Amino acid sequence: MKLISVVRVCASLLALIGGPASAKVFSPTTFKLANGLEVVVIEDHLAPVVTQMVWYRTGAADEDAGHSGIAHFLEHLMFKGTPTVGPGEFSKIVARNGGEDNAFTFYDYTAYFQTIAADRLDLIMKLEADRMQNLSLSDDQVYPERDVIVEERRQRIDSSPEARLVEAMRYSLLTNSPYGRPAIGWEQEMEALTTADAVAWYKKWYTPSNATLIVVGDVKPDDVKALADKYYGPIPARPVPERLRPQIAPLTGAERRITLRDANIHQPAFVRMYVAPNYSAKTRNQALALEVFDEIFGTGTTSRLYQTLAVKMKVATGASSSYDDTALDPIAYDISANPAPGKDIAEVEKAVDLVIQTLLKGGVTDSEVSDAKTRLQAQAILARDSLDGPAHSIGEALSTGQTIDDVENWPDNIGAVTTDEVNAAMRAVLGPDGASVTGWLLPSQGTKAPMDAVAAANSAPVASGPIR
Amino acid sequence: MKLISVVRVCASLLALIGGPASAKVFSPTTFKLANGLEVVVIEDHLAPVVTQMVWYRTGAADEDAGHSGIAHFLEHLMFKGTPTVGPGEFSKIVARNGGEDNAFTFYDYTAYFQTIAADRLDLIMKLEADRMQNLSLSDDQVYPERDVIVEERRQRIDSSPEARLVEAMRYSLLTNSPYGRPAIGWEQEMEALTTADAVAWYKKWYTPSNATLIVVGDVKPDDVKALADKYYGPIPARPVPERLRPQIAPLTGAERRITLRDANIHQPAFVRMYVAPNYSAKTRNQALALEVFDEIFGTGTTSRLYQTLAVKMKVATGASSSYDDTALDPIAYDISANPAPGKDIAEVEKAVDLVIQTLLKGGVTDSEVSDAKTRLQAQAILARDSLDGPAHSIGEALSTGQTIDDVENWPDNIGAVTTDEVNAAMRAVLGPDGASVTGWLLPSQGTKAPMDAVAAANSAPVASGPIR
Numbered sequence: 001m002k003l004i005s006v007v008r009v010c011a012s013l014l015a016l017i018g019g020p021a022s023a024k025v026f027s028p029t030t031f032k033l034a035n036g037l038e039v040v041v042i043e044d045h046l047a048p049v050v051t052q053m054v055w056y057r058t059g060a061a062d063e064d065a066g067h068s069g070i071a072h073f074l075e076h077l078m079f080k081g082t083p084t085v086g087p088g089e090f091s092k093i094v095a096r097n098g099g100e101d102n103a104f105t106f107y108d109y110t111a112y113f114q115t116i117a118a119d120r121l122d123l124i125m126k127l128e129a130d131r132m133q134n135l136s137l138s139d140d141q142v143y144p145e146r147d148v149i150v151e152e153r154r155q156r157i158d159s160s161p162e163a164r165l166v167e168a169m170r171y172s173l174l175t176n177s178p179y180g181r182p183a184i185g186w187e188q189e190m191e192a193l194t195t196a197d198a199v200a201w202y203k204k205w206y207t208p209s210n211a212t213l214i215v216v217g218d219v220k221p222d223d224v225k226a227l228a229d230k231y232y233g234p235i236p237a238r239p240v241p242e243r244l245r246p247q248i249a250p251l252t253g254a255e256r257r258i259t260l261r262d263a264n265i266h267q268p269a270f271v272r273m274y275v276a277p278n279y280s281a282k283t284r285n286q287a288l289a290l291e292v293f294d295e296i297f298g299t300g301t302t303s304r305l306y307q308t309l310a311v312k313m314k315v316a317t318g319a320s321s322s323y324d325d326t327a328l329d330p331i332a333y334d335i336s337a338n339p340a341p342g343k344d345i346a347e348v349e350k351a352v353d354l355v356i357q358t359l360l361k362g363g364v365t366d367s368e369v370s371d372a373k374t375r376l377q378a379q380a381i382l383a384r385d386s387l388d389g390p391a392h393s394i395g396e397a398l399s400t401g402q403t404i405d406d407v408e409n410w411p412d413n414i415g416a417v418t419t420d421e422v423n424a425a426m427r428a429v430l431g432p433d434g435a436s437v438t439g440w441l442l443p444s445q446g447t448k449a450p451m452d453a454v455a456a457a458n459s460a461p462v463a464s465g466p467i468r
Numbered sequence: 469m470k471l472i473s474v475v476r477v478c479a480s481l482l483a484l485i486g487g488p489a490s491a492k493v494f495s496p497t498t499f500k501l502a503n504g505l506e507v508v509v510i511e512d513h514l515a516p517v518v519t520q521m522v523w524y525r526t527g528a529a530d531e532d533a534g535h536s537g538i539a540h541f542l543e544h545l546m547f548k549g550t551p552t553v554g555p556g557e558f559s560k561i562v563a564r565n566g567g568e569d570n571a572f573t574f575y576d577y578t579a580y581f582q583t584i585a586a587d588r589l590d591l592i593m594k595l596e597a598d599r600m601q602n603l604s605l606s607d608d609q610v611y612p613e614r615d616v617i618v619e620e621r622r623q624r625i626d627s628s629p630e631a632r633l634v635e636a637m638r639y640s641l642l643t644n645s646p647y648g649r650p651a652i653g654w655e656q657e658m659e660a661l662t663t664a665d666a667v668a669w670y671k672k673w674y675t676p677s678n679a680t681l682i683v684v685g686d687v688k689p690d691d692v693k694a695l696a697d698k699y700y701g702p703i704p705a706r707p708v709p710e711r712l713r714p715q716i717a718p719l720t721g722a723e724r725r726i727t728l729r730d731a732n733i734h735q736p737a738f739v740r741m742y743v744a745p746n747y748s749a750k751t752r753n754q755a756l757a758l759e760v761f762d763e764i765f766g767t768g769t770t771s772r773l774y775q776t777l778a779v780k781m782k783v784a785t786g787a788s789s790s791y792d793d794t795a796l797d798p799i800a801y802d803i804s805a806n807p808a809p810g811k812d813i814a815e816v817e818k819a820v821d822l823v824i825q826t827l828l829k830g831g832v833t834d835s836e837v838s839d840a841k842t843r844l845q846a847q848a849i850l851a852r853d854s855l856d857g858p859a860h861s862i863g864e865a866l867s868t869g870q871t872i873d874d875v876e877n878w879p880d881n882i883g884a885v886t887t888d889e890v891n892a893a894m895r896a897v898l899g900p901d902g903a904s905v906t907g908w909l910l911p912s913q914g915t916k917a918p919m920d921a922v923a924a925a926n927s928a929p930v931a932s933g934p935i936r
Contacts, residue, residue, distance in 0.1 A: 065533040065646075066714040168719045172640045176654055178533075186644055186717040246534040249654040251636045255727040262721070 026383075026390045029221040030404055033228060035237040036209025038398065041224045042216040042390050050121050050217030051387040053113040054128050055395040057212075058205035060185070061107035061178035061329070062243055069185020072105040072467055073149050073193055074201045078112065079103075080141040082134035087141055090127055097123060106466035107179055108328050109399035115387060118218040122227055129231035132211070135202055142195040150191055153184050156467070161262035162269065165439050168258050173273045173332055173437040177248040184467050207238040212398045214391040248330050250275045250435035259440040268339050270316075270348045271439035276333035276429045279325040280401055284413075287325045289425035290333070292417045294323040295372035296364050297355075297426075298335060304359065305335070309351045315343045316351070326396045333429055345440050356430050363423040377411045494851075494858045497689040498872055501696060503705040504677025506866065509692045510684040510858050518589050518685030519855040521581040522596055523863040525680075526673035528653070529575035529646035529797070530711055537653020540573040540935055541617050541661055542669045546580065547571075548609040550602035555609050558595055565591060574934035575647050576796050577867035583855060586686040590695055597699035600679070603670055610663040618659055621652050624935070629730035630737065633907045636726050641741045641800055641905040645716040652935050675706040680866045682859045716798050718743045718903035726905065731912040736807050738784075738816045739907035744801035744897045747793040748869055752881075755793045757893035758801070760885050762791040763840035764832050765823075765894075766803060773803070776823045783811045783819045794864045801897055813908050824898050831891040845879045 029041040060071045081087040094101045099116025101124075114124045157163040167182050174180035184190075213232065215224045276290060277283035298305040298321025309316035319337035339348045383389050397407045428434065497509040528539045549555040562569045567584025569592075582592045625631040635650050642648035652658075681700065683692045744758060745751035766773040766789025777784035787805035807816045851857050865875045896902065 066712060068644075164719070165722065168722050168724065171643055171719070172724070175639055176536075176649070181644070188715055188717060244534060247656055249656060251632070251639070253728065253730070254633065254636050255725075255729075256636065256640070257723075257725040257727075259723040259725075260721065261723075 026394065026407070028390075028394065028404060031221075031225060033208065033233050035233065035235055036207075037228070037232050037235075038212045039224065039228050040212060040214045040394055040398070040404070041219065041221040042214070042394075043219065043221070044216055044384075044387060044390075045218050048118045048218045049115060049387065050118040050215060050219050051113060051115045051391050052121065052124050052128060053111055053214040053216075053388070053391045053395050054132070055109050055111045055212045055214065055399045056205055057109060057210050057240075057243070057399050058201075059106050059108045059110055059399075060181065060183040061245055062205070063178065063181075063185075066189060067193070067197060068181050069149065069153075069190035070193055070197050070201050071110055072184055073146065073190070074198050074206075075103050075105045075110050075112075076145050076149055077137055077142060077198050077202075078131055078135060080135070080137060080145065082130050082136050084134070085127065085130060090131065093127065094124065099124070104466040105183065107183055109396065111395055111399075113388065113391070121215070121219060121224070125227050125231045129235060132206060132208065132232070133235045135206075137195055137198055137202075139195050142198060146190065146193060149184070150187060152467075153182075153187055153190060156184065157182060158187070161260055161265050162441055165258060165260040165269075165271065165441050168260070169271065169273050169437045169439045170332060172256055172258065173275060173435065174330075175249045175251050175435075176246050177329055178245055179248075179327070179329060179331060203238075204241060207240060208232060208235050209237045210240040212395055214395050216387045216391045243328065245329060248275065250330075252433060252435045256437040257440070258437065259442060261442045261444045263444040265441055265443045268345050268443065269439075269441040270335075270337045270339070270345050270352065271441065272335040272349075272352060273332040273437050273439070274335075274429050275330055275435040276323065277325065277425075278327040278329055278331050278400075280328065283330075285417075285421060286425045286428065288413050289417050289421040290323055290429065291325065291376065292369055292372045292414065293364065293422045293426045294321050294333075295376055296368045296422075297321050297359070304355050305337070305352070308355045309337055309348065310340075313351050314340055315347045316340055319348075319352070326400050326402075328400050345442065349438065349440075360427055360431055364419060364426070366419050369417070369419045369422055373414055373417065376414050380411050494862065494875070496858075496862065496872060499689075499693060501676065501701050503701065503703055504675075505696070505700050505703075506680045507692070507696050508680060508682045508862055508866070508872070509687065509689040510682070510862075511687065511689070512684055512852075512855060512858075513686050516586045516686045517583060517855065518586040518683060518687055519581060519583045519859050520589065520592050520596060521579055521682040521684075521856070521859045521863050522600070523577050523579045523680045523682065523867045524673055525577060525678050525708075525711070525867045526669075527574050527576045527578055527867075528649065528651040529713055530673070531646065531649075531653075534657060535661070535665060536649050537617065537621075537658035538661055538665050538669050539578055540652055541614065541658070542666050542674075543571050543573045543578050543580075544613050544617060545605055545610060545666050545670075546599055546603060548603070548605060548613065550598050550604050552602070553595065553598060558599065561595065562592065567592065572934040573651065575651055577864065579863055579867075581856065581859070589683070589687060589692070593695050593699045597703060600674060600676065600700070601703045603674070605663055605666055605670075607663050610666060614658070614661060617652070618655060620935075621650075621655055621658060624652065625650060626655070629728055629733050630909055633726060633728040633737075633739065633909050636728070637739065637741050637905045637907045638800060640724055640726065641743060641903065642798075643717045643719050643903075644714050645797055646713055647716075647795070647797060647799060671706075672709060675708060676700060676703050677705045678708040680863055682863050684855045684859045711796065713797060716743065718798075720901060720903045724905040725908070727908040727910060729910045729912045733909055733911045736813050736911065737907075737909040738803075738805045738807070738813050738820065739909065740803040740817075740820060741800040741905050741907070742803075742897050743798055743903040744791065745793065745893075746795040746797055746799050746868075748796070751798075753885075753889060754893045754896065756881050757885050757889040758791055758897065759793065759844065760837055760840045760882065761832065761890045761894045762789055762801075763844055764836045764890075765789050765827065772823050772827065773805070773820070777805055777816065777819045778808075781819050782808055783815045784808055787816075787820070794868050794870075796868050813910065817906065817908075828895055828899055832887060832894070834887050837885070837887045837890055841882050841885065844882050848879050 026042050031039050058071060063070050079088060079090050081089060091101050094114050097116055097120050099114050101114040103112040116124055157167055171180045213228060277286045279287040297303055305319040305321060309319040316337040317340050322334040325331060335352060337348050337352060339345050394407055494510050499507050526539060531538050547558050549557060559569050562582050562584060565584060565588050567582050569582040571580040584592055625635055639648045681696060745754045747755040765771055773787040773789060777787040784805040785808050790802040803820060805816050805820060807813050862875055
């Protein structure tokens with residue numbers, strides 16, 4: 001919906017939680033309705049408010065080739081009404097009752113949420129259950145909204161040099177994977193989406209057995225169950241197709257570089273992306289070890305990257321890494337840094353490679369691993385202190401092949417990671433057998449970046465996050 | 469089938485024909501059977517031989533995402549027999565009768581051909597019509613052949629640094645287009661192809677209404693018609709799906725580079741690819757103009773590229789361009805050059821860019837255009853002098869959306885191209901609004917290329933051609 005940067009929301013959330021969070025933190029109550037709807041309730045009685053989130057296990061990576069953008073388009077269209085709730089009425093009703101609502105789409109999921117006074121849970125469950133089964137789409141609602149998503153793409157990607165660089169890098173890195181496509185879609189394909197496409201997508205994926213309902217706040221599980229039975233229970237189940245996707249074909253052994261110059265760039269940026277394992281049963285140990293590595297390597301001002309580039313060598317104003325492994329398929333591990341005033345981007349790249357080569361040669365130390373694990377586990381505790389944080393962590397995990405147990409056991413699993421595992425996982429991703437793409441974001445040749453103005457700025461965020 | 473390099477066959481063929489050839493050259497007789505099979509006969513009575521080609525209008529670009537390789541796999545499996553012709557017997561029968569046969573697959577088509585004594589046309593038509601409708605596939609034939617195509621990929625691509633560079637460049641350049649995938653497939657997907665996939669592909673695309681039969685040689689059209697009626701006529705027609713493909717989303721405004729270093733590289737190569745229009749109704753004029761441009765820019769030793777790099781500056785031993793526009797969708801325009809002994813690849817790139825900048829600024833001249841058109845038209849006349857040349861030109865044209873008239877009128881259309889059109893087409897592709905990828909193929913760092921050994925070598929061919 002709105003152009004809120006969920007990139008940042010998620011980045012801070014992930015920084016907090018550092019990956020799948022622990023149920024020893026959230027202590028959820030879970031149950032399943034007869035139609036397959038999975039329900040998760042987390043009690044939080046600090047304030048008389050409640051957040052409802054419904055997560056559908058479908059997203060941009062499930063789109064057929066040639067139909068990119070349909071997942072996000074349908075997310076927009078879910079606000080276009082049902083026979084009993086007029087177009088745009090959903091959000092107005094929530095707002096009139098003092099609440100707020102929104103939605104977001106990413107590669108593996110599409111989610112809808114409202115936060116409202118706890119005694120209005122009945123209302124928002126009724127509304128959300130209604131549009132789970134009764135969405136009503138007509139051309140006069142659909143086509144103007146298509147203009148909106150196309151314009152959204154222009155604003156978010158086409159008019160942002162950084163986003164265009166990231167789009168090109170991800171496409172090149174995540175070869176053959178739908179994660180290499182922009183989650184919002186390719187413009188020409190978005191422009192060709194039809195009402196029939198939207199209806200087909202809705203019928204294919206939007207059914208209780210393909211959804212998770214998460215309720216967090218000042219509620220009791222029994223009351224939530226009664227309301228869920230009342231509103232979601234009568235929705236008939238439909239079979240859901242398997243999520244079959246083309247798998248990544250990583251192009252190793254080649255050095256790939258993309259340089260984007262634009263007159264609007266005032267802060268040059270260095271970006272490197274590597275193919276990395278996602279958090280799945282098959283590669284869970286590597287993913288856990290990389291989470292620990294990422295903490296050591298590029299999280300915060302004590303990290304190897306920041307200490308070397310910004311503190312010791314002073315070639316960069318900021319340097320960090322980002323690893324969001326909560327996904328169904330292999331993903332990108334991102335590194336970014338911004339040159340310090342007067343420093344060349346090539347110097348920054350050299351410094352990043354120096355840090356990496358030092359790590360590949362010497363590995364991380366036992367004490368770094370121990371400290372990182374402690375920080376990650378502590379952050380899991382902190383993650384309790386919001387309504388949407390827990391809902392987001394659990395929803396994301398359950399939408400990407402994890403179980404509540406996976407979430408519950410995360411702190412213990414992090415605790416079990418060894419230094420050898422961290423070094424092996426790091427070497428597999430950053431070492432000579434890995435696949436990477438290097439990006440430079442630079443002012444147009446001839447223009448000179450006003451370096452002083454950005455001297456104090458932090459490194460630009462790299463990750464492409466969910467879109468609203 | 470065999471690992472014959474059709475790249476070279478096609479490159480020389482295209483060099484000869486320079487694009488769609490002229491019917492004023494081939495003078496074909498055409499007719500259509502009731503089941504939709506299109507038949508083209510070209511008489512050539514120089515020798516008592518005949519070539520039969522059957523072109524199916526399907527290829528690697530029609531594959532569903534996740535199923536790459538199936539078009540080429542089925543091509544191999546077409547030799548696995550029918551109820552009346554045992555596995556491998558097809559080629560043995562042709563050989564016993566003094567003929568030879570083969571097949572090839574590319575993005576837009578799959579073709580089968582035999583050349584044999586003219587009095588054996590009856591035999592090869594009977595055989596080819598048989599496998600058009602009666603292909604019989606069993607697991608014990610299919611799975612060993614899958615190992616063959618996987619091994620073929622390893623030999624053709626994975627063990628060739630140049631092929632790996634080209635694969636990575638095409639993927640990056642032809643963003644979102646199936647032409648960006650390797651026509652042979654991604655290894656992991658080839659390894660997962662099943663008998664059921666092959667049967668489904670055969671049933672989907674192999675039907676008379678989706679094929680062109682081309683017979684060239686010492687034959688009379690009436691005799692060919694009688695035989696075609698006898699053997700192909702009884703095959704029932706089946707509906708053929710539309711060829712819907714994701715369209716290219718060119719990433720402009722970014723400089724993309726791929727460098728591949730390998731210990732086995734003894735001859736460094738510079739490769740540049742640009743997104744270019746295909747020869748279709750929509751972009752025919754641009755394609756025709758680019759064909760003329762390509763002749764001026766990078767075809768032969770009188771070309772701008774060769775003259776500047778190899779003759780005047782002496783930075784390269786060879787330099788050429790390649791533009792094969794006979795395709796259903798936008799394609800890559802390729803430039804390649806090999807550094808001369810002692811010259812750095814960066815110097816070669818600089819020289820290529822100098823030639824391009826000079827052209828963008830000053831354009832081509834009227835006399836260059838006039839000479840190029842004359843050469844192209846003369847080459848069309850030469851194209852008559854073989855059996856498979858005409859068959860290939862017509863088959864390729866008819867499989868990529870062209871008509872016989874398009875082929876017939878090609879020399880006239882080339883003749884009508886103006887200098888302004890050449891310059892406009894060139895600027896659209898090579899100018900600042902174009903999309904390109906630059907590739908460097910280099911020896912591993914530390915190894916030194918034995919420059920003397922390659923001093924006399926020509927530039928490496930770049931284009932990825934059909935696979936057998």
